[in-house]
Structure formats: C-alpha cells, structure tokens
Amino acid sequence: MENEKKDKHGPEAADILLEHVNFSYNGEPVLEDVNLSIGRGEFIGIIGPNGGGKTTLLRLILGLLTPDSGTIRVFGRPPASVSNRIGYVPQHILFDQRFPATVFDIVQMGQIGRSGFGRISDQQRQVTEEALAAVGLPEFRNKSFSDLSGGQRQRVLIARALASDPELLLFDEPTANVDSSSGEQLYQILAQLNKRMTILVVSHDIGFVNHHISSVVCVNHQVVIHPTSTLDGRNIIDLYGHDMSLIRHDHRCSEEGHACSSS
Amino acid sequence: MFEFINDLMRFPFLQLALIAALLASIACGIVGTYVTVRRITYIAGAIAHCTLGGMGAAKYLQTEMGLSFITPLMGAVFAALTAALIISYLQARSDMRQDTILSAVWSIGMAVGILFISKTSGYNEDLMSYLFGDILMVTPPDLLLIGLLDLILMVATFLFHRQLAAIAFDEEFSRLAGIPVDLYNTLFLCTVALTVVLLVQLVGIILVVALLALPAATAGRLTNRLPTMILMTTLLCALSTLGGLSLSYAPDLPAGATIILTAATIYVVTDILLKIRHKMKQ
Numbered sequence: 058m059e060n061e062k063k064d065k066h067g068p069e070a071a072d073i074l075l076e077h078v079n080f081s082y083n084g085e086p087v088l089e090d091v092n093l094s095i096g097r098g099e100f101i102g103i104i105g106p107n108g109g110g111k112t113t114l115l116r117l118i119l120g121l122l123t124p125d126s127g128t129i130r131v132f133g134r135p136p137a138s139v140s141n142r143i144g145y146v147p148q149h150i151l152f153d154q155r156f157p158a159t160v161f162d163i164v165q166m167g168q169i170g171r172s173g174f175g176r177i178s179d180q181q182r183q184v185t186e187e188a189l190a191a192v193g194l195p196e197f198r199n200k201s202f203s204d205l206s207g208g209q210r211q212r213v214l215i216a217r218a219l220a221s222d223p224e225l226l227l228f229d230e231p232t233a234n235v236d237s238s239s240g241e242q243l244y245q246i247l248a249q250l251n252k253r254m255t256i257l258v259v260s261h262d263i264g265f266v267n268h269h270i271s272s273v274v275c276v277n278h279q280v281v282i283h284p285t286s287t288l289d290g291r292n293i294i295d296l297y298g299h300d301m302s303l304i305r306h307d308h309r310c311s312e313e314g315h316a317c318s319s320s
Numbered sequence: 321m322f323e324f325i326n327d328l329m330r331f332p333f334l335q336l337a338l339i340a341a342l343l344a345s346i347a348c349g350i351v352g353t354y355v356t357v358r359r360i361t362y363i364a365g366a367i368a369h370c371t372l373g374g375m376g377a378a379k380y381l382q383t384e385m386g387l388s389f390i391t392p393l394m395g396a397v398f399a400a401l402t403a404a405l406i407i408s409y410l411q412a413r414s415d416m417r418q419d420t421i422l423s424a425v426w427s428i429g430m431a432v433g434i435l436f437i438s439k440t441s442g443y444n445e446d447l448m449s450y451l452f453g454d455i456l457m458v459t460p461p462d463l464l465l466i467g468l469l470d471l472i473l474m475v476a477t478f479l480f481h482r483q484l485a486a487i488a489f490d491e492e493f494s495r496l497a498g499i500p501v502d503l504y505n506t507l508f509l510c511t512v513a514l515t516v517v518l519l520v521q522l523v524g525i526i527l528v529v530a531l532l533a534l535p536a537a538t539a540g541r542l543t544n545r546l547p548t549m550i551l552m553t554t555l556l557c558a559l560s561t562l563g564g565l566s567l568s569y570a571p572d573l574p575a576g577a578t579i580i581l582t583a584a585t586i587y588v589v590t591d592i593l594l595k596i597r598h599k600m601k602q
Binding site: 119120121138142143145146152153155156157158159162163165166167169170171172174175177201202203217221 | 357359478479480482483485486488489490492493494495496497498499540544545546548549592
C-alpha cells in the first residue's frame, strides 16, 4: 500500500520526500508547508538560524516526530518503519563523557538492531573494525570515549552509524564546533562515504559544508533547496560579497531576502 | 575482628549473614553499575522508600487482621514493583518532571508505611529494622531468594548486556535501531526493584542507595569498560559488606551503617590514591 503511494508522488530515486509538511510545537508553527525531495547519493547541507527548524526537520525524517499534516517518505516508506536503514549521528556534546566504554564498545553499538544476544560475533567484530577504519580511528579502538577530542568523538559516532550499514547518513553537527583542520578531515571522510550513501548534514558552519555538498537546504520555518550548480564556492562569495564563514544564517535564510534562491 | 572470625565458626546466624552479604554483592554489582552509569540511583532510592509502605501494610495485615500467610517481604516486593511500574509509566507517558515523580513516589510510599506501622503492635523494632536493615536476621529462605535473583540477573546480563549498554549510552539511537527501549527500561526498573527489596533486608531502606551507588562509583574511577565495572563493583560490594559486618560485630554496632561507611571509606581512599598518582605523573 505504502509503496504504491510513493510511486505516484515522486521520483523513484528520491531517498527522502516531504510533501506539504506542517509541524508545530505547543501550537507554535515550526515548519510550514515543507516540500523537499532528496535523491539517492546526494550530499546535502541543512542550514538556517537557530530555532528555524533544522533539528525538527531531522527528527521528522528520522520518524522521531510526526508531522501535523503532510506526507513524509524515506525510501518510499513512512520514516519510522525504515529508521534502521538510516545512520543517525547525534551531536557528540549530548553524551555522558564519563560513560565507561571504549571506542570499540561504542562503535559496535551500531549493530545493536541487527545483532543477537550475548557475545559479539566474529562477523560483527569485523564490521566494527571496518567502520573504525572508515573514519580513520582503528588505533583508537581501546581508548576511552572520554579521552578523545571533540572531533574524534564525532568520528566515533559516525563509525557507530556506519556499523549499522546505513543507506542514508543524517549528521547533526555540533554547534560548538571542532577546530578547522579536524573539521576539514571530517568532511573528507563524509565525502568518501558519500560515494556509497546519501548524506544530510545539519550544519552550523556553512564554510565547511560548502566544499563537498551537492545542495544546500535552507530551513527557516519554510524550506528552500538550492541545487548544486548555483552553489559553487565562487558563486556564494560573489553573491554575498564577503567570505562565507562571516555570513550570518539569519541573513542567508531571512524570509524576504533569499539570496541563494534568487540567483 | 578476631571475635568475629572466632564466632563465625560457632554461630550459624553469622555464617548466614556472611553468605547473604556475598550473594547480595553480585546483585549489587550488576544493578549498582547500571543504575550508576544511567544516573538513576535516585529511582532506586524512591523504590527503596516505597517498600516501607508495602512492608508496613503486610505487617498490619499479618498481625492485626490475622492474614498469617502475608509476610513483610511479599509486601515489599509488591510495593517495589508497583513503584517501578508507576515511575516507568509516568516517565514515558507524562510531562511531569522526573524529580517530582520520584519525590512523590518516595514520600507517598513512606507515608503509607508509617500509617500502617503506627496501627500495628511492635511499632518501634519493626520500623527500625525496616529503615536500617538487619543482616544478622537473615534466614535460609532469604538466601535462596537472593541466590535466585543473582541467577536471573547474571543470565539477563549475559544475554542482554549489549542492548543494556547501548540503551544506557544512547536511548534515542537504540530506539531508532529498532530495540524496544521502553520494554527494556520497564523490565530493568523491575529488576532494580527486586534487587532493592533484597538489599533492604540487609542494610535497610535508608542505606540501600549508598550500597548501590558507592561501590559502583569507586569502580567507575578504576575502569572504562562496563563488564569490568560490573565485576569490580561486585568485589567492592563484597569487601564493603564483609568489612562492615566484621567491624560491627564486636562493638555491637548496626551492621548496615558500618557497611555503608566502609564503602564510603573505600571510595575516598581510592579517590585520594588516584589523585596522588595523577600528581606524581605530572
């Protein structure tokens, strides 16, 4: 039933499809009439001011929230039914820094939905090691999560998501960002992963995202998507007239002047 | 201490107390660790205080109403499980603040207990043993129950330790991965409730939280792995209960109190030693 519905609504290739989605929190509208289609293999940056609905959009796609009205389809199905095919990377600052676990322990948690009970199997050990290698942290496997830097913790959480063998990676980048060199390293890892999966990054730092993304989604109560071609770095600098890292989100996504889309 | 070891050979009640202390350490090691890393020792506290309601009501029914088949232990189990289910339900389904839920459950349970106990003859000694426990009063059936609980806990931990760790670290991620998180949490709280009931018999309502929190806190300073932490907590718990028991014996002190103070001393000494080692490294 759900599958038939999907075919009428959008391209087969769309991993994520939102149609006329409205969501309000305590009577306060957060997202209004959101229409969005994200194809397979895209690398999307989600930007927008704080309180504009970025996290809400992410949680709707994950199926953790249900819209007041409208349809959301992920892989053509209701999000909650496919959440095990989505690799979710939450902000690392939300975690208990003192939790007693090694990097390996945390990465293998990614397979928790598929694993049986009792001890970890050899095959699961293998998957965990591969996920650690993909984020460049194999030598950290026996380190405490608490002994890592912010950037390393982020990579551990990405590896945990990878261990679940996702087709779609949703990455909520922390507001308190890591230093720029490890940030760049992080996006190189994501760009590598993008060869085999669709990636959405909720970004609070447009400068980094811009090097690798195929499209930017601006979220400020309404949602506008900007295709790749209009968004190479030079265009953005031309459009804004100054360096991107200085650009404020509220300017970029204000309701009246939407500079990106007007280009 | 020598008197304790001497009398240990002679008095079966001391041997029972010793075995009880060792058996309880296993439950304490497992549940104490999870409760500590999940930062919910106060849920254990609320459940512990609720058992007073159950024990008081059971004692009242037993002695005043002539329902001789009802024991305070049954009352405690009933009250603890009820408290666990109420807390679990309210946390998942209501928008009440967690500390409000716990404070309410905590004090209502005690109020019910005090009402029943005040209407039951033998008010004082009962109340004292509920509040502070009496490890020297354990009976062979008590040991059997503690052993049974240990067995259940060990099997459950072996089977589900990865799920439990994943949920403790990141509930939302586990939910997305398809783990029935609410079911696990409810069953986990019921396990906490049963453990609390048995520990209440040994160290009493007031001291249960300390026995769940202190050995696990010490172990948490010494290891960064959950399975190791469980083993260490078990050992530290055994050390605390045996140490406290033997220290209390000759001067005739309440064992519950000396057990807790032993556990606290171990924590403080460990902390100081770790700080010294840290300083020397610099």
